[in-house]
Every structure is written in C-alpha cells, then in structure tokens.
Amino acid sequence: MDGLTLSRIVAELREEVLGARVERVRLADPSTLLMKLYRPHRRPGHVWLLLSVAPRWPRVHLVEHVPEESAEPTPFLLLVRARLRGARLRAIEQVRCDRLVRFSFERRASVPVELGEDADEGETVEGSEDAVDEETILVAELFGHAANLFLLDASGRVRARLQAHGQAPGEVYTPPASEKRDPWTLDREEFRAIVSGERPLAESLKRTIEGFGSLYATEVEARWREMSPAAAPSPDLAYAAFRSVLEDLACSRHPILYSREPLERWDPARASPRDVLLSAIPLSQARGWSATRWESFSQAAEVYYDLVRRAERFQQMRAALQRHLAAQIEKRERLRRRLDEDQRALGDPELWRRWGELLLANAHMAVRTPSGFLVTDHYDPEQRVIEVPTSAATPQQAAAEYFQRYRKAKQGARVIAERQAVIERELEELRRIQERVKAADALPALEHIARDLGLAPSGERSAGKRPTPTSPKRGAARIPGVYHFRSSDGFDILVGKSAEDNERLTFRVAAPHDIWLHAADYPGSHVIIRRAKGQVVPPRTLLEAAQLAAFFSQARHSSTVVVTYTERKFVSKIPRSKPGLVRLSEFRSLTVEPKIVAERVLTEG
Template sequence: MDIFSIEAVTRELQERVAGARVNKIHQPGPDDLIIRLWTGREELRLLLSAAPRLSRIHLTTRSYPNPFTPPRFCQLLRARLGRLLSLAQVPGERIMHLDFAGPGGEEYRLVLELFGRQANMLLLDAAGRIIDALHRVQGEGGKRSLLPGERYQAPQPREGMWLESGVPEIPTDLPFASWLSGQVIPMAPLVARNLAALVADGASPAAALGEFRGQWLDKRFAPTLGTLNGEAVLSAFALPALELSDARSFATMSEAADAYYYAQAFEVGRVGDRGELETVLRKGLKKLRSRLEKIESEQESLEDFDRQRQLGELLLANLHRVRKGMVEVVLDDYYQDPPAPVTIELDPQLSPQENAQRYFKGFKKGKRGVSHVARRIEESREELAWLEEAALALEEAQTPAEVDAVRRDLEEAGLIQPPAGPVSRRKVADPRDQLRKTETPGGFVLYWGKNNRTNDYLSRHLAEPDDLWFHAWQIPGCHLVLKRAAHKGAIPEEDLMFAASLAAGYSRGKDDSKVEVMVAEGREVHRPKGARPGLVTVARYRTVLVAPRRLEEE
C-alpha cells in the first residue's frame, strides 16, 4: 500500500472509528488481523495486514475464515485492547500508530510497519517497550531487534525533499519519474509515472508537480482502481495521463482497497488457506500417481500366473519322467501350437507330485494377486479422479466459501486435519446455494456444480430420470444437468450442444479448441456404494465434440 493510500485511509479512519470499542479480534491468516469495532452506531471491521506484497490497512466488508484457536499474537491483542483511541500516520512513512486503551485503562500502541517483505505489527506498552510482535526479529546482520521486552526502535526516516515545504528544484539531468520516486517525500510510484506522462505530453515539470502538490495538500483524494499494462493498480488519486483500462472510482479509500486487495490476496492464496490446500492437493496427486504406477507394474508381473497352472499340469502328465533330486526337466509343451520343448525348473528336495503342487500354488496365489491388484488399481483411479476434481474446484473457487467447501472434502477424506474446536460451530454451506445456473437458447434450465459436493447433489438429488446429464469425457470437470421439465420430446440439438459446451468450459479442457463431452439420461447416472461425493458411474451414454464455453460475466 503506497504512502498516499495509507494517508487517505488514515483520514477516513480518524473520522469513522476513533473512539470505537473493540468487540472482537480475529487472525484469519498468519499475517492478517481483523478488529471488529463498535462505533455506537454500527460495527465496522478493520483489516490490518503485514503480508508480503499485500501489507495494508482498511475497512473491509469481505468474509474471511476465522480459526478456532486464535494464534499467539491474536490472543495477546484480545487480552490487552479495549478501545481504539486514535490513529495517526508517521509523516512521510508507511507506518501507522493505533493507540488503544486496555480493560483497566492501560495505554497501548499498535504499530503497523507496512514495508512489503519486512511488514510487521508490534504491540507497545506506555513506555514504548515491545510487548510482542507479529513477526519477532533477531537483531542480526544490521537488522533492528524486534523482541518482547526491548524498547521499540523506529526505522530510520527517509531522506529527501519534502513536498509540503514547496515545489523543490527539479534537476534536468535525471529522469523525472525516477527523481520523484527517489527524492520527493511523500511520493508513490504510480503518481510519479502519471506526472512523468503529463510532462511527456508537454506539461512543465514544475507546473505538473505544483498542481499535484496543491491536490495533495487539499486532500482531494480520488480513490481509483484500474488496469495498467495488464496488471490491476490502486491509487489514492486519479491518474488521467496513464489512461487506465477498466478504471473505477470509489467513494472511500477503504472501498477501493477492499476491492483491490481481496482479489490480489485470493489470487496468491492468502484468502481461505487456498495456498495450503493447493500444496495438499499437489502432494496428494503426486503420491497417488506414483502409487498407481507401482501397482500397475505389479499387475504386469502377475499376468503370467496362468502359466503356473499349465506347467503344473505338464508335470502331472509326465510324473513318470520326473524323479526327486532333479533340478529341471524338459517336456513337450502341448499348450503351444505346434507343441515345443519347455524346460521346467524343479526343487530337488521335493517329490514329482510336490513340484507339481508348487506350481498350482503359484497359480492360485497369482490369481488372488491379480484380483487384489485389479481392485487396488480401480480404487486408486477413483481416488485420483476425485482428487483431480477437487484440484479443479480449487482453481475455479472465487470466494472463501468455495475454498472452504474443498477444505471440508479434504478433511472428510482424511487428507488434512480438521481444525480444533466444536464441529457444530462451523457453518455448512448448502450445496443448492453454490450451484451455477443459466438457460439454453431454447429456455431449458441448466445447473452445474462448483465442487465435488455440489456435483454430488446435482447427480443424486437434482437430476430427474428424464433430465440430461453432461460431463467432460475422461477429464476433471463439473456435473451439468439440463432440466427437461414438461418437455417430453427430443431436446433440440442447439440446446443440447449449448449445455455440452458449458460442461466443457467448466472442465480441465476449458482452454482446448474442442472437448469430448458425455451425454446421458439422469436414470443412467449412479453413485457407487461407498464412493466419495462427486464420483458416479454412467451405465449408458453418448459423446459429442464441442468448443468450450463459459458464462460471459465470469
């Protein structure tokens, strides 16, 4: 979060939350805190983050997961903070001071250092000593020591030309944007680029900087979110010279920051433990594929078990030619066409009959092994298909609730441990609330799932026997149902192909030019007994080849 965005948020918070009572404090992630504040009129949620690349402070209306067991720093803040007295930004720095009163009137200061990779939060007592830090830092290699019990040392202030004092003399031998970012305080990279673009269009550097200085001194903030060179950007001021695409203006800096950072945090896996689940799925898929490869190699080694029976029968038919003590015997193999000599190995310690029985035992063992291996292969393939569907659901997830649905599936499968605490406190999302829905050109209603749980609901409960069921052929994808309703005739080809294209679009083949899609009647789709949610067998189906399609609004 750049220095102007912090300043804009600070002014907003000073007006809205100064004096508010602390209702609750949550720590949804390792670097994030949410403080619920009661102002006397409304409850507001203040988000503080020391996440690398995403360090920030603003009000939020978004939903974030809440761990059952609060981490160490969160427990400390819950015990010490009672009321937010005031907020202030350190002039020219990306540092915030939030002053609180404790339950007994004690004074505390929560310091936010929003420095990217070195971002941190520290709780200080009235004497300026560190009670604790979100990230404790040993004072080694020139670093500041940030440990409990030590006096807090603020970072060295930046050196440069203060814009508040006036428009500084502008050098002519340095790139304007680089000079602004490196020497002028305060300054933000986007603002510097915008001013440089104005100069490139013919404006005087002094005039451009002077006009911006007046805008900043008057606090004429214009929170803006847009896209620049393919990347989302956030600014406390409008950036007319940069010509942002998809530019949006917001009434408050918190609203703009909430929209921008939620998308950024979700993308990098910092909302709903998405990153953790991606790691679990990646390791699980690798382990399963390795197991399946090993079992299939075992299957190859067992495929000659029937040969053991043939060799045993050859020995029984030629007992008169075999004597105890022989290590091998050459017999005519009439199982070959034409018959040919075969050398059969013998155990010299066994009688001819016992050697024959030894081969029959090998046949029985191999037969049992083949059946066992075939069952293990089928189970592993089902588990792999289920896990691949879960991985696709996580990729497609757009909200913490959808991420949590994947987490629940992995918990029930035993791949991750459920959080400590009473299960009853966890709100279970209704699968019906997570279905996607649209209509075909002919007006037939389509439903499709976002994860294994909603796919299971679709195929087992929503799909009627006469409805049509769709799924991408042999690749992970959604279950999609076309509701036939009162229509008794054949579904028009245009509607059928539209439904199939959506099933392809919400599958692993979404970026392919063509995808083969299964089409079956609802009565042909069943979940095997004991199978995990989302796994089905299809008795009869046909396939169609379509181009993948996704809803335009997505």
Template sequence: MENFALIAIVENLRPAMADFVVRRVVQHNPNGFIFQTRSAKFPALKIVVEPQNPALYPSEARPPGETTGTDFLMVLRKHLTSAELVSLFKPLSERIVEFVFKTAVPTKELETMSLVVELLPNAPNIILLDAERHVLCSFLPITPQHGIGEYETYCYPKTGDKLDLQDVMDTAAHDLDDVRAQSNPQSWLISRIAGLGPVLAGEIVHRQKKNNHPLTEEIRSLLQQVRAPSRAGWLYTDLPLGHILERNELKRLSKAILSPIELESLERTHSSRVFPNIIEAAKFYFDELESRTLLEQAKTPVLRVLRDAGKRLLQREKRLLREQKRYEDAEGLQKTAQMLTSSGMKMDQHYKNVTVTDYFQERPAQVEVPTDPTMTLRENVDRMFKRHQKAGRGREILAQQMVQTRKRRALLEEQTRRLHAIKDWDTWLAIASKLPGREYSGVPPALARADEDIRPKRLRLVKLEGREVFIGRNGRDNDELTFHVAAPEDFWFHVAEYSGSHVVVRNPGKEKELDESILVKAAQLAAYFSQARNSSKVEVHYTKRKHVTKPRRAKPGLVRLQEFKSIKVEPKNWLNES
C-alpha cells in the first residue's frame, strides 16, 4: 500500500473514530493485531505488519485457527484495554500513523500513551510510547534509521535531503519545475520528494504531461482529491481480479494497487475493480490477501509431504528403469550360451575368448565371445543360462513394480492438484484432519497402496453416456465424495430442501455446461436418492464442485453453496438401467 492510499484511509477513518475505546486486543496472526472497540459503528481496527504488505484498515475478520500471543500482545492489553482515543495523526510524507490514547492507568507518565504504527515496506513495526514519547516497547526491533534505542525519545525515520510533502503543499517548490528535462521524471520525483511512491509519481507525471499544469499545482490537486471524503475506491491488477482469485495467484494479488482516485496512467495496462469507497476496497483486498496467504501457509506442510513422497517415487521409477535396461541386456545371453555350446570347443577347458558362428543374424558371421578364464566353458554357459532365466523372472516382477510405482505417482499428483485447488477455509478445515501433517514423512495413508482406487468402495458408480457419475450413501460418504473424490470442475447435484445423496458428474474436459440429457439424468439420480424419492417433481440444485464449501463444525453431509442453478425433474434410478 502506497502512502497516498494510506493518507486516504486515515482521512476517511478519522470521523468514524470519534468514540474509539479499546475493548480488547487480539493477535489474529503472527504479524497482525485486531483492536476491538465498544462502538457499533466502528467495531474493530486491524493492523498487519507483514513485511511485503503492511496495512491498517477497519475489519474484524480473522481466519480460523489459533495464534500464540506474543509478549507485545500482553503489553498492549495491559496498557490499552479500556483506553480512549484522543487524537489521530499521520505525517503527510511518512507511512506512519500515530494514535494517542487516554489510558485507564492511574500513573501520570502512563496516563497518555501513543501507539505508533509504521507501515514502511520491508520494515513495518508497532511502537508503544509513554506520555513523554519514550519508547516503552516495540513489536519488532527498532531500525537504525530512527537513530534511537529502546526507552529513548521516539523520532521518525530519517528521509535524508528530500522535500517534505507538506512543504510542497504549503509553499511553491520552484526546483521541481525542471522535471521535464529529466530522462526519467518518475524516478526523479521519487528521489526528490519524501512520501511519493512509484504509482503516485507516475500518475503525477502522466497528468502533468496531459494537462500541461505546473508540477506543484498537479501534486496539490491530486493530494486534495486523495484527502477528500471517499466516494469510490479502485483496485488495479495486471489481470482481471476475478481471474486472479479463481486461479489463486497470490503473487499477482499481492502486487495489486489500492487507490482512492482513478489512475489514468494505468488505464491501458491494468484491469480495475471499483468499490463504494477506499475503506471498502482496503477491507476486501487485505482481508482476501491475508486469508489466502494464511491458507497457503496451512497447506504447505501437507504439500511438502506429498512433494517429498513424489520425489522418492520418481527416484524409484528411475531405478526400476535402470534395472529394466539390465534385464534387456540379459535377453541375448541365451543365444550366446547356445552358440558357445555348439562351438565345438572343449567344455571342460578354460578360455579367455571363444570364436563362434552367429547363425541368428541374417547372414552367419564369426563373432568373438569373451568368457571368464577362471571358469570352464561349461560353467560360463551354465551361468549365462541362469542369468537369462533370472532376467525372465525379474522382468515380470519389475513390470508389476513399475505399474505400482506409476499408479502411486498418479495418485499423489491428483491429491496435490486437489489441495492446490482449495481456496476457502471451510473446505480446508473439512478435510484437514484426514490429510497427512507435519508429523508424517511417508506416502499419505490414502495413497499407500498402489492398487487402491481413488473412489471409496462405499460410493455408487454409474456411467451415463460415457460419463462417470458418483453417488454418496450417507453424510460421511457425501463429504468424502464432494471434498476428496470430486475435482473442482466436476458438476455437483443435490436435491433442494430435502436430505439426500451428493451426486458428482466427472468433467475431465472442464466444460462450462453439461449436455441436457446428462444434466437431467444426474438430477433425476439426485432426486431419487433423497427423501423426495416418491414425489412427482423435485427441484434439484446443481453447480461446479468449486462452488461447494463446508461450514465450520457442520455435521457430515452439510455444505454451503456459493452459487448454483436449479432444475425440476422426476426422480428416477438410472443405476438399474446403465
């Protein structure tokens, strides 16, 4: 988040924080805190000090799971519980926000305390100051740019010889007029003015060229728009936001640009989504980014187990291929032994080489066969026959092992693909207990047997016009089918307003819609295997599997649909007619 977006967020938060009283402080992730308030209009303020995407915005959303509280959390709770916000200050040139609280602590030096939130990229921090602005405690070590130590008087990080953005707003900066003479005006502006990031600097240069206004006037105009009450907020991404969220591309999502104004310089290069105001845009973006990032971190141990197991199976397959090559080389030993037997040489003598006639070629030819001189010719021939027989038996065993190894690899790849496709916490929590965790170091139990079918034996299976259709038998089978067997693009069916089986139609081609005949038959199966079996017409919901999630602590078989369509059909059992 660039400085101009933070300016807009703070200016739009200021009116809503008039009655801000801290009720409780929660550490919702290792680098984030939520300050819960006693105000219904402003229930919570979230502060995240992730190095790549530090943020401050109103939200009480937090992903499932518990985070171990730090010592800094205990300090915040001790001093700021029941504290009332007195003032809110943000230097125009700094990505720093300072909250001044009147505390419930009776001592004079702690009656007023300041919470300084530094949202500096790669060096964010939260610092607690006493009434005399001495550093009491900090979440992370204070950087050398401050030039201070713990318990010393706090000062902002040094910015060098750059112009302060507030000075540019208040007075005319004539030394900025030669911006057009610069080969790279955007970089030149960033190096001259503190508080300008690449996005805002690029927008200033773009508008100055377009409008031909003095640079100082253009900067003031843009900052006035940024500080005005927000009536819209923009989120710019290099690809459409829906596409990024669908494919769960966190790297692209983390590079999104949050803006309180429409950025003309990005119109041709970026896609944008408009929100009612900058607060709503920030809340959507940072909550979505945080939730997806923490979910990927939760999946990492399991994916690592699967990746390591896949590497071991790949090494095993390579070893089997080398053995297969040796067995293929042993194929010619029988012919060589037969040629040695019919060579006319004395079988009880020792030879280093034996010249024989090769009748197995198109034209007979003399070839020289090396033998072991420490053994008789008969012993050499016997050893060749034994090696040939052993190779024949080994090829059969090797073929079985190769099939098993490749089947295991295929199952691992399928499991990995399905894990990567999980994008919501409800689905993850529904299946996390059944997946291998940090303590497991081998092939997952569900994949341990090479001949194990991906489909649980309890599920019903029918083929409709060449399509595999799976039907659950009870609540646990329904969960197994929906969240373990079904792929994200498979079609999912369930009767409306009644209990019943989940029905899944395979969709390997990732088609957007099912053929009408298969759609009707699958819906009829969902209607038949439900409590509405005896009804004349039954409404059935259907959607893609990726739109089905599992609520937390929900009983087996209960799911939530993010979007769906409906169709009315007559219940019919196609199992008996397939």
C-alpha cells in the first residue's frame, strides 16, 4: 500500500470512525490487529478496523468479513486492550505523505477496562464527570518488511511494539527520517532535476518522491509516453504527466479495482497478484483491463487484498506441493538407481550355482591356476575347459562359496524385485498426483491433495488456520426443501424451494454467521452461503450466490436484479406474518444478472 492510496483510506476513516469507541481488540494473526469500534447513531453501529503489518501486504482499512482469532495473546495485545478498551478515537493522521498513520485515542482515567470477551455488544463504558482524559497513540508503520505497530503514551514514549524490531519500549518515538520530496509542492525545475539521471522515470519517482509506489510511478511513465510518442519523450511532458496524476488523485472519490479478467471470472489458478490493481484514479497502464468502481476504499481494499492473497496462497501452495512431489520422485529415483547397482553387485545367481556345481563335479580333476581352477564345463556341448575364478584353497571350498553367493543373490534379487515394484507404483502415484496439482483450479483441491500426502496445508490452525470453505458435517447433510449448489470456491449455497422452505432454511438450518441473500423488491427464494465463523466469503462466491437469488425470484427474466445480502443474524421474522417474510436490521446490495453459474449438488430432498 503506497502513501497516496493510504491518504485516501485515511480520509475515509476520518469520516467513518472518528469518535467511535473501542469495544474489542484481538489478533487475527501475529501481524494483524483488529479493533471493534462502536459508532453511535450510525448504521451499522459496529465496524472492525484492521491494522496489518504483515511484510508482504501491510495495510490499514475497515473490514466487513472479520478474520477469526487465531493468534495467542501477546504482551502487546494485552497492553493495547488495557489502554484502548473503552477509549474513543479522536484523531487519525497520516505523517506527511508517507506510509505512517497515527491513531489518537482518549479515555476517561476512571473507565473500567476489565471487560470480558463475552460482554454485550451494545454495552457502554462511562467514566466519572471529573475524570481526566488519558491519551494513547497507536502508530502504524507500513514499510514492507520493516512494518510495525507501536503503542505510545501521552508523552510520546513507546510502551509496546507488535514486532521485535524498531524503536524499543521506553524510547521517545521518532518517525523514520525521509529525504523524499513532497509531491504536492514539487515545482517543474525540482522535478527536472529528479528525472535527469539515467534511471527510468518510474524508478526515479519511487526513489525520490514521497507517496509514490510502483502503481502511480508506473502510471506517470505510461501517461508520459502517451503524451510523447517520439523515441525520446521530453522532461516537460513528464512533469505534465506527473501533475495530471496528482490532479486526478486530488479529486478522486471512488476507488477502482482493475483486473485482467472480470472479477466474477477471477481464477487464482491462473492469476497472480500482479493481475489486479487497486487505484484511486483511472489508469492508462491498465487500458483493456476490467475496471470495477467501489463506493468505499475500505471495501475495495478488502476485496483487493483477498484476491491477491488467494492468488498468492494458491501459487505458493501449488509451488510447495510441486517441490515436495519433485523431491519425493527424485528420492525414489535415487533409490531405484541404488537398487539397480545392488542388483548388479549381486551378480547372476544361476552363474554362481553353475560354477559351484562344476567345481564339485571336477573336484578331483580341477587344475589350480593363479586366479582359480580349470574345470571341464559339462553344460557345454563341446565340453570345453574353462577357468572358474576363486581364491579358495580347494575346489570344495570354492564351490561352497559360490553356492553361498547363489543363495544370497537369489534372495537379494527377490527382495530387490519387490522393492522395485513398490517404487514403481509409488512413482506412478506421485506422477499422477503431479498431474492433479497441475490441473487443480481451486485452493480446496490443493488442500485436499496436501492432506492426502500427509501434509498440513499452509494456514492450518497451528499457524493461523483458515478453515476450508465448507464444514463436512453441515455440507453433507440432506436438507429437504432446498436446492444445493457449490460455488467455484467450494462454498455450499442453499436455495429455498417454497415460502415454508425459505423460513425453515433461514431460521432453522442457517447459522447466525452464514450469509443470507434475497432479490430486493421481488418475491423469491432465500439463499444461504454456508461458512465457518469469521471466514471471508470470496467475491466470486458472493456473486454466484446473488445470481442464484436473482434467478430463483420473480425477477428471473430481468436483465439485471438488485440483490440484498447480510449475515443471517441480522434477519428476523416479522411477527404474525406469512412464512418467508422477514425484516433486515443491516444489509448491503449488489446488482447481478439472473443466472446459474454455481455447480448443482444432487443431494437435496
């Protein structure tokens, strides 16, 4: 996340959460802090703020789909809870145009902070009227591998840090020094001096101008080359391109998510993190890509990071499985080569038996030579004399040695043949699994292969588990009165067949954390996306479920239909109403085309 995009998110956060009260604080993983904020007189009243300092994707934004808590409490988390529970968020400030954000909280000194995790969501915490406000500052440094969170007291001293690097507790916090130039005050001559070197324009902008990451630096270069098709574009046009990017940023209101493929066709098996871009402005560099506008930077950021993490995780798991399989195949091929060597070392057991028998048959006529005995070969029709090599003193001793070698070679050949057959079967199975990995088009398929191999998929609970899309116990049951579908991401989607079935599906089958969907303003089926508590539903799955809700409604023949969705816990039955009639306390909407894309599962009653 570059500084210019971060500035738009900070501006949005000021509008959304200033004055909100901190109700809960937890760690989604060792690098990600989550805060539940209560906003009086706003709907929804509760929102979650995510602050992640993961080296690959450091970021700050609101989230709708809250990751489950998987990290053990740390001293940092315990101190943040003690200092921030019940506090109100009074200020959000981005330092310069850098990737550094300060969150200032105030709490009445007498506010009790011993709130249990099971406290009511609407519970308020009030201090006495004569209490003194305590200020606490949370600083988010989003500098890639150096990213960190710092908890400061009112004097600016570091009380705790999330990662074990950066300024230590007890030190007065000082923002990292920066020699980069402020883009908003940069004039033409200063800009010419910056880009006059031998480096490419985009690289010069990233190195010298604050807030410019790869996205907007590359955009300046793309616009520059469009303005100047000649072989050597002029510096003045480069400055014009630079100013056009800043002007677009200054008036941007809605983020744009660019993807090489439309989001509904996003496939992590074929995509990479470079195939999606989050921008505050229209991009010349992404001409020809699919562009989706969003109302909120936080919504767009949540979808963006979900897409890139899914693509990255898919590619990482596929690469890990391929490395594991290649290592296992190489291990067995080495073993096969060693077995071939052992077999050659054992020799021909029939030859050893034949020589032993000839030595015994010629025991009284054998002629000693420096390297063995000369004997008549009775197996040769011409009865030629051959030499049998041996160092034994007598033909009888030599024969005993060859019979021992015969038994050893014969037994060894049988064992080697058995082991070779096992290795060939294992190699065949490993190569078959290699083809499955190559053909896999969804993360659950790779996770299934990993479990078949006895490997724990990356992200299991021991290291911050992300559950698989469906719960076998819930997803496999026969449920009467519903159509059962499975999304492209492996999530179970249930569709009610009648009004009575809708009511049973919503209030008896669905869990409070499942996602509920229905065509807005039209009679139709209730649709449920089953998920684990706190699990993020991918955009593609949400789209496919919404398309089902539109298709199984009286708006089926419309070109587009508005579909509302929310968590099941926000759906309630209207007293004394007909079956299937409900009211929603919170919901969101999206517009889709009525159609069936999800796979039908033929297990319904």
